[in-house]
Amino acid sequence: MESGMDNQIIQERLSLLRARMRKNNIDYYMIPTADFHSSEYVSDYFKTREYFCNFSGSNGTLVVWQEGAGLWTDGRYFIQADQELAGTGVELFRMMEDGVPTLGEFLTERLQDGQRLGFDGRVISAKDGKRYEERFKEAGKQIDIFYMKDLAEEIWTERPAFPAGKVTVLAEELAGCSVADKLKAVREKLKRAGAEELLLTKLDDLMWLFNVRGCDVECNPVAMSYGYITQNTAVIFMQEQAVNDELRAYFAANCVELLGYGEIVSYLERLAAGRRILVDMRYCSYTLYRMLADRQTIVEACNPTEDLKAVKNPTELANMREIYLKDSVALTRFICWLKSNIGKMEITEVDAADKLEEFRREIPEFLDLSFPTIAGYGSNAAMMHYEAVPEHCVVLEPKGLLLVDSGGQYLGGTTDVTRTIALGPVPDEQKFHYTMVATAMLQLTHARWLHGCTGRNLDILARQPLWNLGLDYKCGTGHGVGYILNVHEGPQNMRWRFVEGQREAVLEAGMDITNEPGVYIEGSHGIRIENVMVAENDVKNEYGQFMYFETLTWVPMDFDAIDEQYLTETTRVMLYDYQKQVYDKLSPYLSVEEREWLKKETRAD
Numbered sequence: 001m002e003s004g005m006d007n008q009i010i011q012e013r014l015s016l017l018r019a020r021m022r023k024n025n026i027d028y029y030m031i032p033t034a035d036f037h038s039s040e041y042v043s044d045y046f047k048t049r050e051y052f053c054n055f056s057g058s059n060g061t062l063v064v065w066q067e068g069a070g071l072w073t074d075g076r077y078f079i080q081a082d083q084e085l086a087g088t089g090v091e092l093f094r095m096m097e098d099g100v101p102t103l104g105e106f107l108t109e110r111l112q113d114g115q116r117l118g119f120d121g122r123v124i125s126a127k128d129g130k131r132y133e134e135r136f137k138e139a140g141k142q143i144d145i146f147y148m149k150d151l152a153e154e155i156w157t158e159r160p161a162f163p164a165g166k167v168t169v170l171a172e173e174l175a176g177c178s179v180a181d182k183l184k185a186v187r188e189k190l191k192r193a194g195a196e197e198l199l200l201t202k203l204d205d206l207m208w209l210f211n212v213r214g215c216d217v218e219c220n221p222v223a224m225s226y227g228y229i230t231q232n233t234a235v236i237f238m239q240e241q242a243v244n245d246e247l248r249a250y251f252a253a254n255c256v257e258l259l260g261y262g263e264i265v266s267y268l269e270r271l272a273a274g275r276r277i278l279v280d281m282r283y284c285s286y287t288l289y290r291m292l293a294d295r296q297t298i299v300e301a302c303n304p305t306e307d308l309k310a311v312k313n314p315t316e317l318a319n320m321r322e323i324y325l326k327d328s329v330a331l332t333r334f335i336c337w338l339k340s341n342i343g344k345m346e347i348t349e350v351d352a353a354d355k356l357e358e359f360r361r362e363i364p365e366f367l368d369l370s371f372p373t374i375a376g377y378g379s380n381a382a383m384m385h386y387e388a389v390p391e392h393c394v395v396l397e398p399k400g401l402l403l404v405d406s407g408g409q410y411l412g413g414t415t416d417v418t419r420t421i422a423l424g425p426v427p428d429e430q431k432f433h434y435t436m437v438a439t440a441m442l443q444l445t446h447a448r449w450l451h452g453c454t455g456r457n458l459d460i461l462a463r464q465p466l467w468n469l470g471l472d473y474k475c476g477t478g479h480g481v482g483y484i485l486n487v488h489e490g491p492q493n494m495r496w497r498f499v500e501g502q503r504e505a506v507l508e509a510g511m512d513i514t515n516e517p518g519v520y521i522e523g524s525h526g527i528r529i530e531n532v533m534v535a536e537n538d539v540k541n542e543y544g545q546f547m548y549f550e551t552l553t554w555v556p557m558d559f560d561a562i563d564e565q566y567l568t569e570t571t572r573v574m575l576y577d578y579q580k581q582v583y584d585k586l587s588p589y590l591s592v593e594e595r596e597w598l599k600k601e602t603r604a605d
Contacts, residue, residue, distance in 0.1 A: 006054070007087035013052050013155060014089070018066055020151045026118035028111060029151060030103075031062040034123045035217075036224070037203050038283045040488055041371075043217050044160035046123065048152045053090045055081050057385060061103055062090070065110070072103045075474025076384040079522055096497075108135045113142050121147030121287035126279065127501075129286030147286055163216035164239045167223045169250050170211045170484065174411060176315025179254045182209050182308065187231055189304030195278035198304070199268070199292070200227035202283040204485045205305040210236055210256065212247070213484060219371045220486050221409060226264045233257065237264045268292060278304070302503065306491055309482075311510040316413075316483045317534065320512070323365060323413035324532065324552040329589045330359040331406070331555050332582075335421055336597045342423045343398035349375040349388035352396065352404065360408045370407035370414050370487040377402045381420070381526030384475060384518075398424035401434070401561065403526050407487055414482050416514055417553050418530035422560035433519040434527050434561040439465045440517035441529045442574040444477070444494075444549075448538065451545035454504040455494030455513065462517040463496060471519055473528075478514040481532055507547065509537045515549075529557060551578075554585045556601050580604050 021029050035046040041058055049055065049062045053071055057080055060073035069090045073081050081092050094100050101109070111117060121129065124147065136143040152159075172178055186209065190198055200206055203222035207213055214223025226237040236251065239261040251258045259267065268288065273295040280303040281289065292298060312320065334356045341347065347355075353373035360366055376386040377394050381403035388394075396402060402423055407416040420434060444462040455478060462477045478494030481487055491505035492513050507513070516530035531553035538546040556579055567575065583604035587595045599605060 007089075010052070010054055010088040010090075014064060014069060016155045017052060017064055017151060020154060021064070021066070021118065024118065024146060024149065024151070025116055026146055026151075027065060027115040028107060028117050029064045030107075030117065030119040030124070031064070031152075032119075032123055032128075033058060033060050034125070036122045036285055037201050038123075038125045038285070039203055039217060039220075039222075040486070041217050041220055043163040045162050048120075048123075048150075048156070051152065051156055053085060054088055055084045055090075057081065063103065063107070070106070078474070079383045080385065104131065104135050107132065108139050108141070111136070111141060111143050114144075116144040116146050118146040118149075118151070119286075120150040120152075121290065122150070122285045124286045125282055126284045126286050126289030127281035129289065130281065147290070163224055164241045165215035165223065166244075167212050167214045167238065167242045167247055169247065170213055172211065174315070174319065174484070175211045176313040179209070179211050179256070182211075182305075183229065183234055185308055186229060186304045189308070190229070190231070190278060193278055193299060193301045193304065194276065195299040195301070196230065196276045198227075198229040198278045199284060199288070200229060200280075200303060200305065201285070201288070202280065202303055202305070204482055204489065205303050205309060206236070207485060208309040208483075209305050210251075210254075212250075214242065216242075219369050219409065221367070221484060222486070224261055226261070228267065235259055235267070237261050237267070264288070265291070271296065280306075302491065307505070309485075310480055310489065310492055310505070311508050312483055312512060312534070313510070317510065319412035320483065320534075320552060323410045324415060325554060325585060326363050326365070326589075327360065327408055327410070327413075327415040327417070328554040328582075329586055330363060330408075331356065331404075331417060331419065332586055332598065333590065333594055334359050334404075335419065335556070336594050336601075338402075338421060339423070340597070342396060347396045349377055349380070349393040349396065349402075350390050352402065353388065353406070356404065356406055363408070363410065365410040365412050367409040367411060367484075370409050370416060374405040374418075375402065376526060377423075378525060379523050382520045382522050382524065383526070384520060384528075396423055399426075400424065401426060401430060401525055401527065403528055405528065405530065409484060411484065414484055414487055415553075416481050416487050416530065416532060417555060418516060418528045419555055420527045420529060420558065420561065422558050426561050428563070430525050430527070431561055431563040432566060433471075433521075433525070434558070435563050435566040436465045436469065436471075437517050437519055437527050437529050438557055438562060438575065439567065439571045441515055441531065442571055442578070444515045444517070445531065445533065445551060445578075446549075446574060448546060448548050449507075450543065451508075451537075451547055452506055453547075454506055455492060456496060456498070456504055458507075459494050459496040462494075462515065466517065466519065473518045473520060475518075477517055481512050481514060507535045509535055509547065511535045512552070513549075531555075554582045556582045556598065559601065559603060576603065 057077040213221040228235045235257045353375040405418040440462040476495035480489035482489040518528035533549035579602035583602045
């Protein structure tokens with residue numbers, strides 16, 4: 001928010017919140033970015049943190065006390081948070097920066113014996129809630145945790161409706177595996193984990209397990225739901241208004257009991273005591289965890305669905321290859337259109353994003369975007385998750401760089417791709433940075449490794465060219481991508497930093513992962529090049545199982561932004577080989593004009 005009036009509104013809301021804190025004897029009140037399922041992206045109903053501080057990023061936690069307020073967020077959002085918090089009275093705490101306390105350290109230091117920490121336990125994960133309990137105990141402090149009330153309910157009177165969109169069945173021909181087979185695999189993993197039953201609360205895992213899709217979160221085809229699995233039964237909890245007769249018949253045919261979304265609490269309360277229930281503490285709410293902990297044995301482990309979902313089956317991979325090719329054609333046609341029209345007509349960042357969506361919508365399998373398109377020109381591109389809106393965007397000029405991070409949801413896959421596009425002359429420093437980012441991406445593309453490595457083992461291949469220059473990017477290098485599901489998926493990821501408690505997953509054949517190094521210079525420019533790859537088995541010999549990446553994304557890199565004097569001979573070969581493959585794969589689907597443009601763009605003569 002920029003105007004004084006808007007900042008005053010935020011301060012008034014915080015004053016109302018503090019009044020309710022005093023009424024409930026709460027000294028510190030915490031508001032995370034989450035729904036009842038610890039989702040990364042949430043529907044408007046759950047954007048409570050944004051309502052009270054104006055920060056709109058997908059990750060951040062607001063803490064309010066009587067004399068002040070603070071927001072904790074990661075490096076992807078530092079620039080954005082600085083701008084959105086300006087004038088609100090909310091202090092920015094830059095996570096993982098020197099001298100900045102973690103949220104846990106801050107609360108443990110500030111809270112005194114007998115004081116009360118408050119939060120809505122439905123939107124705090126069991127893992128975080130339990131960690132606060134343990135921190136306070138280790139510090140020798142008696143802190144009361146008040147978690148049974150959402151203080152925003154009495155303040156946010158114009159709150160959006162609770163999401164309850166239509167749920168559809170994903171045909172087995174698209175899913176590649178039946179619900180029965182998935183349940184069988186989950187039950188086998190439950191046994192190995194020493195658990196009898198599973199409380200499943202993560203939305204994309206539920207969609208995957210039951211081969212259904214929803215529309216309750218923008219760009220994420222998930223439905224508000226819970227699941228409870230035993231060795232003999234399966235129950236799914238969904239909102240009544242989201243279910244039709246076809247869906248009821250589908251669940252019945254698959255021996256899945258269907259209950260109302262709100263019945264999860266009474267269902268868990270009715271369970272006989274002494275069950276061994278697997279609970280993924282990262283995604284189960286603190287409220288549900290506390291309800292179970294007193295009467296049941298909690299087996300704390302990762303959802304068995306997570307690993308199963310991450311390894312794409314042959315049907316999924318075949319569909320993804322086809323969809324990624326179509327998506328690559330759409331983005332390439334957009335780049336051709338943009339370069340052909342820049343300077344001839346007025347094009348804003350929003351216009352560019354809308355035009356790219358037009359090209360994607362021409363694909364028959366298109367369902368939706370996989371996230372709001374990030375089209376950042378010049379210094380706006382330095383904000384990793386910048387989103388232009390009609391009231392606040394810039395006109396593109398025939399010079400400099402435009403970063404476009406985008407993706408689509410299709411019947412056949414979910415895409416995520418970034419290209420940084422030269423719109424005209426590019427300053428030498430920016431060319432140098434672009435060339436180094438291309439080098440970083442290509443080095444990781446050509447990785448060879450022994451099975452057993454995680455993304456942390458391979459991350460250095462992307463960062464090394466930048467670290468050699470004293471540069472870095474404040475985010476991971478890669479993340480898994482869902483199959484007609486969330487654009488961010490685990491457990492696979494690629495990052496260099498060890499974070500206690502964060503899961504590291506061995507890269508298995510069939511796991512997809514993004515490859516997206518970048519350079520972000522505040523006030524100047526941002527550069528990212530992103531492809532999606534799939535881990536595959538290579539030769540197996542006396543040393544073990546070697547592996548490599550298969551590339552799914554085939555969109556040209558921009559020679560207009562590359563300074564070839566900074567390429568090694570190895571990188572040069574990699575670059576020209578990739579560009580030639582782009583031309584060979586895409587040219588059959590392009591018009592004569594687009595084909596001629598791509599030939600020049602890729603130097604495929």
